[in-house]
Amino acid sequence: MNEINSKHLDDRERLTRQLADTIINSTKELIDPATDPKAINRIRTEVKERLDFEANLAVNEIVTRFSAKKEKIEVPEDQKERTFLRFGKNFRAQHMLMLVSCLILIFTGIPLKFANFGISKFIIIDVCGGLENSTLIHRIAAVGLIIVGVWHLLYTFMTRVGWRDFILMIPTLTDIKDFIHTILYYIGRKPSGPKFGRFSFIEKFDYWAVYWGMVIMIGSGLILWFKEMVPKYGFDIAREAHSDEGLLATLAIVMWHFYNVHFNPEVFPMSWVWWHGKLTEDEMKHHHRLEYDEILKAEREKLNGKADQPDNKGDDS
């Protein structure tokens, strides 16, 4: 390290001298010959010093940045920021399958609603290679979505965490109050926003919108898939519902969900909770204050030996 540094310094010394000379030589013509030669020497030294300073600064900057990236700064265990597991592995896996399925379904589905648009023709004809392929892809993704639906029902009714979260998801009067509170806060009638529990009304809306969408889309989609089993008027209704609900679901995903987890300035470009499932203490305090308080209370009681019921929320992996 030292060897490299000294060689480095030599190089720099030489470069600095060369640069200073070049500058002085090229400005010689502009210097009045009557000027004191001492003054010229003084300028020469000043230029050298300034260049040296700038070079040092630049090198230091680079070295600091590189070493900061290369060396993993080991944070001591007690100084680490506390995280709270919000989504377990099972739930995250459901979300991933749903995410992939939904994007493919939207990509191959929405163009059919707007078939006369150039972009729709491009997607179906050029990207997918024709309606035959695009409908096949759509059905494969639909199977993925149906699997998510069944999986989630099993998760809800078969796992403890799933059932507990489902109960917490049920909309209550508090959600309406929270919503009104939020609006009042936004228009300046309340000093602060409402405190949320594990699921805010925003998240509940997101969840139940998907729930509703899944029922309609899978139901009508199956009718369209097995159209030979229903009369024509049933097919007509299913087609209209599938088409319109598909558009609604897409708009809801873009306008509501994508805003919450992507475009919201707090999380832009993306909230990574879907990937690692964790929330920081700050995020917990800010967005799920009531849940945070409950957890801390439970922990305190546990420490005091009063409570024997562990409440490790969300940890179901």
Add this chain to the structure above:
Amino acid sequence: MLSEFVKNISNLEQKMKIIKIVFVLLFVGIVLSPTARAIDCLDCHVADAKMGKGKAMVVDPAQIEASVHDGLDCTDCHSIKAGMTHKGNRDVNCVDCHDSEAESFGKSPHSLADTTATDDMPVCATCHGGHNIESAGSPGARTSHRSSVGICTQCHTNVGVMERHEDVPSPEMIRAYEHSTHGRALLEGGISTAPACIDCHGSHSTLPSDDPSSPVFKKEISTTCGKCHGSTATAYNESVHGKALGLGILESPTCTDCHGEHDILSKLDPESHVYSINISKTCSDCHESESLIAKFGLKSDRLETFEESFHGIGVELEDTRVANCASCHGVHDIFSQSDPRSTINAANIEKTCGECHHDLPADFARGTVHTSPGSEGSGGSYNVRIFYYLFIPILLILFVLYRFLEYRKRSPKAK
């Protein structure tokens, strides 16, 4: 001297001598007479210094010998009529022998000379050739089936000539034949039975399409096409379109209205009017025409409702498997829905759908086809649409409003 000779003739021996000489002279005359006839005209009408400048007057005897007219006298065609001088005798007289052809030609617009540009009008020789005329039946002939196209296009694709005449189709329209399935089969594919111009338009009469006796008059077209496409024409004549045309409703489509005229292409050609993806456009030329809808009471939203259906979406996205107009309504054998032969008659509709959708339930066809969720008569799907068309905008407005309030609270300016 003369009186002595006459006296001497009375001598029998002398008389016999003269008769012998006369017979010999007659014999020589008979033997030499054809040569003498040819020599008569061709003495002058050969390529030499004297005739060289007027090429039309130069005749190649070999051409005549090779032609179908070998053996005719020059004057059989170049007849010298009373009062006619040698110089004025340039009109060729075909009528004497070919009177029926001449009669047909006499009705043709080609012979009803256009006074503005008479020189453009064809005469017999324009098509058939002059001294080298051949039978149309001989394979290499100018007027043989295959070569005849070239004769017609010589003038009809000539922009200069066509500009001088009104009421003639444009050269582009004529040239479309060369790319049509008929033109390619005949000119490139070597299929000698493929139709040339004369098969549809006639050879000598070539009447315009607005003449009721023309083979390309609207009512006659199915007969003309039926010369080759017999069973198809029969099916068409039975159809609602064919019957209507038979009753004199000239708006009713005939073969060419769907298939095109000179530009007829195979139904498998994506450029064809009857290619599966183009059919809905072709039918809509009439079935979406407001004047025809009003005149004949046609149902008005056929194209719109088709385009809204999944079949229509498939057509829009260039899928050739989906049903088009013809898949359900038939092609040439289109009947009114009330006709028991119709593919969309209540008795047949399930079979028609079943052509593509196998294993249909008995009540599959319940419900209306050509229904639009946009119209109230469509039952349940209308209510679904109304629900969503209200629900989606309301929800979107609320979303945007909520986000706006949130944004306003967040932005430092509002604080």
